[in-house]
Amino acid sequence: MTAIAQHQARRSGGDIVFAIVNYAVFGLLVVICAYPFYYLIINSISANDISALGDVRLWPIGFHLSNYEQVFQLKGLPLAAVVSVGRTVIGTVATVLASAFLGFMFTQERMWARKFWYRFTIITMYFSAGLIPVFIIMKNLGLTNNFWVYVLPWIVQPFNIILVKTFVESMPKELQEAAELDGANIMQIFFRVYLPNMTPILATIAIFSAVAQWNSFQDTLIYITDQSLYTLQYLLYMFINQASSLAAAAQDAGGNLGAIAAAATSQTPTSIRMTVSVIVVLPIIFIYPLFQRFFVKGIMLGAVKG
């Protein structure tokens, strides 16, 4: 009896050590992942002269919110915000509707050469002509320095189409058959019967495409030179890397870069960078926990089906 008791005690002792180490390691990982965001936020709401010295580390010092007003007086920033929101909303709606429609249509057995066109679509995931040829085509199509370069190339997304198609195939065939008996045509069947029932998969697609649109940086870099079409991401990149443009911007916003110890609310390069970063990341932080269940579900949908 004592032997067994000892054995169990040793095992549970080991278990406790394991649990402590395990919790500690994951706790540390959480800090590593979350602290940088916290650091940006506390610096954007602290006294600007103190944050510029790098002394804001654990909590806000000299709390104020005027950075968020002032930063919108920076040249180009309000417009960049409009462009970013615009591309995110229009791009997401377009690709969600297109994916829903194409995914649904590719389940229609009667479509002429359906299999061929489906493969024609899916295969584009696996090759790319390369940066330069695509750039030249965009240029020839008049899509450089054009807002629609943010939307048109994103509309048809093969992977989303696969997701929708798999989802529709898991729905009962009777839905369509019943509607057909009632004399509905294919468009009515799509809009009235299938579209309202696709919400889970469309929500997943919407999140991914909205995040991708909001975060996109490369297309501005490659296709856009017109400053009125810059996005927030691109502006942030310029603010980090081009001290001169930032200094000019800060001057415009009424800051004084010469003397670091100016008033707590006048703009410094640090305060501008931190505040713009928070503006860029905040929508994602807010939207993300709300929709987490959708994308986990979306992946599960793919993973569990087989």
Add this chain to the structure above:
Amino acid sequence: MVSQAVLTEVAATAIEESADTRKRRRGRKQRTERGGKTSIGMFLCIAPFLVLMFLFSYFPLYGWVYSLYDYKPALGLEGSEFVGLQWFQMLVSSPTQMAQIGQVLLNTLAISFLGIATSVLPLAFAVFLNEIRAKWFRNSVQTLTTLPNFISWVLVYMIAFSLFSSSGLVNNVLTDWGLISTPIKFLDTDQNVWLAMTLWSIWKGLGWGAIIYLAAISGIDQSLYESAEIDGAGRFQKMWYITVPQLMPTYLVLLLLSIANLLNNGMEQYYVFQNAFNKQYIQVLDLYVYNIGMTGNSLSMATAIGMLKSVISVILLFSVNWISKRVRGTSIV
């Protein structure tokens, strides 16, 4: 351009796709024959989208002819000089060009292999997180560690900049503690560039990469664990002999896909972290093509390199797919 996130998803569904289509193929064929008339109208409904697809994915392939010219945008293709295979010959004959492309290839492969070597981390993350009993803790860990995956590389760079620049948090703290007297240059250096890039990729992708394994773990048959317990298996034995082997198929698919993507590191991460100090070691193929094509204006040379890269990537994908068919019995594309 293909992000890790997309890859993960593609992997998940790709398996199901091939299995699914195969399963349904027979039934579907019968139905089509019975259904009779094919519909051109339905095709016309999707045709506008196919046109978009053609314009942005297929039509640019025609641009590969630029690699045979000395293309000057101002002159157009007609006005530019036809040079045949000059650019391709330069790649293998000009010593300076060879040295440069050699370094770029070395960077590309080194970063890719570091990525492959660290690809077990998400799996380990999932296996150990699964051992945590408190559900609230598990969920919070998952939520907070997945967050970095959803921010842009520009923002990652902003974080790197505010934490690791010479006036950044880390240097400030180390100076205050008296550990260093001059700031350490973490970003403006040519030391450990590959490793630093890999670490940032891990920071961004670890939590997200683990989700697919967590999903797989939740699908493992619980009776396996129960019978192992009856046989007296301890915690580690269960993890090692049940959980890990059950995750291997998923791991293998992801591994094969990352081999297929050896040359496709994307350019965004490397572009934002690029500076005068680290340029030699950070230029991967995608960034190199951008740098010489868009900033250096050798559009034709950049097209030639991009074209070789695309062709090799497709060959890699097919080979990996062939291996997958031989070893696992299912294709991955």
